[in-house]
Amino acid sequence: MTTFTQKLDAAWSHANSLLMVGLDPDPMRFPAELHGRPDAIYEFCRGIIDATAPYACGIKPQIAYFAAQRAEDQLEELCRYVAERYPQLPLVLDAKRGDIGSTAEQYAREAFERFGADAVTLSPYLGFDSIEPYLSWEEKGVIILCRTSNKGGSDLQALELDSAEPLYLRVASLVADKWNRNGQCALVVGATFPQELAQVRQRVGDMPLLVPGIGAQGGDIDATVKAGCSSRGTGMMINSSRAIIYAGAGDDWREAAAKAAVDTRDAINTARSAL
Numbered sequence: 654m655t656t657f658t659q660k661l662d663a664a665w666s667h668a669n670s671l672l673m674v675g676l677d678p679d680p681m682r683f684p685a686e687l688h689g690r691p692d693a694i695y696e697f698c699r700g701i702i703d704a705t706a707p708y709a710c711g712i713k714p715q716i717a718y719f720a721a722q723r724a725e726d727q728l729e730e731l732c733r734y735v736a737e738r739y740p741q742l743p744l745v746l747d748a749k750r751g752d753i754g755s756t757a758e759q760y761a762r763e764a765f766e767r768f769g770a771d772a773v774t775l776s777p778y779l780g781f782d783s784i785e786p787y788l789s790w791e792e793k794g795v796i797i798l799c800r801t802s803n804k805g806g807s808d809l810q811a812l813e814l815d816s817a818e819p820l821y822l823r824v825a826s827l828v829a830d831k832w833n834r835n836g837q838c839a840l841v842v843g844a845t846f847p848q849e850l851a852q853v854r855q856r857v858g859d860m861p862l863l864v865p866g867i868g869a870q871g872g873d874i875d876a877t878v879k880a881g882c883s884s885r886g887t888g889m890m891i892n893s894s895r896a897i898i899y900a901g902a903g904d905d906w907r908e909a910a911a912k913a914a915v916d917t918r919d920a921i922n923t924a925r926s927a928l
């Protein structure tokens with residue numbers, strides 16, 4: 654049985670890439686050749702995956718973009734496609750679930766059985782018993798929101814506790830010291846806050862981090878790599894979605910996505926080589 658963590662480790666080294674390609678498919682932004690097709694979401698995402706997979710350490714579909722278009726069936730087919738065609742490529746379902754244990758059991762089945770994801774993103778807000786049902790899938794990854802990339806993340810995550818530490822660092826410690834019983838946990842930390850990213854890295858050792866916020870959100874790649882790499886020079890799934898999938902709007906959309914992925918991977922690797 655290969656675990657998520659082992660699969661991710663292998664992808665980092667085989668692809669020599671820390672880039673995670675995000676799938677946020679918005680039909681309004683699709684190339685003309687896909688307009689009006691009932692399977693447009695599937696075909697768009699498949700095109701992006703085929704174009705970018707060689708340069709990526711994983712794929713991250715955001716479930717809201719599929720659910721909003723009543724296209725969960727296309728997501729299901731896409732997940733099957735990735736598992737069959739790119740079995741070495743970790744698939745992270747970005748769902749940010751968080752609910753009481755009985756409901757969490759159903760969300761875990763949705764992520765791991767229905768979609769066959771290797772890992773899922775979760776909110777820590779409901780506490781350990783809301784995370785436990787996912788942890789019982791021992792080979793799967795459980796990626797917990799810690800310091801999100803959006804400005805409003807500070808409203809709660811930066812709140813100072815009695816100990817004077819911010820809430821996001823308490824989440825980091827809780828996950829690293831108590832919840833990560835099977836070595837299957839990871840954290841979400843935004844590239845838009847490199848200082849906080851460095852603090853989290855220091856707190857959690859070499860735990861994998863999912864790092865969104867470069868590309869369309871403007872996070873700085875050099876600062877992200879400096880702040881977030883593990884002691885082995887890996888440790889991050891640095892996500893870029895819109896800047897890659899919408900790099901081209903014409904007939905060359907696949908080639909444009911491939912070029913954006915290569916350029917992003919290379920910018921990350923240039924920063925890694927300066928560590």
Ligand SMILES: O=c1ccn([C@@H]2O[C@H](COP(=O)(O)O)[C@@H](O)[C@H]2O)c(=O)[nH]1
Pocket residue numbers: 675677715747800801802803841842843865866867868869870892893894895896
């Ligand atoms: O803190 C977070 C957590 C998740 N996301 C998700 O990542 C992508 C980012 O897309 P871009 O187009 O690269 O900005 C998107 O799916 C978000 O839901 C995040 O941005 N920040």
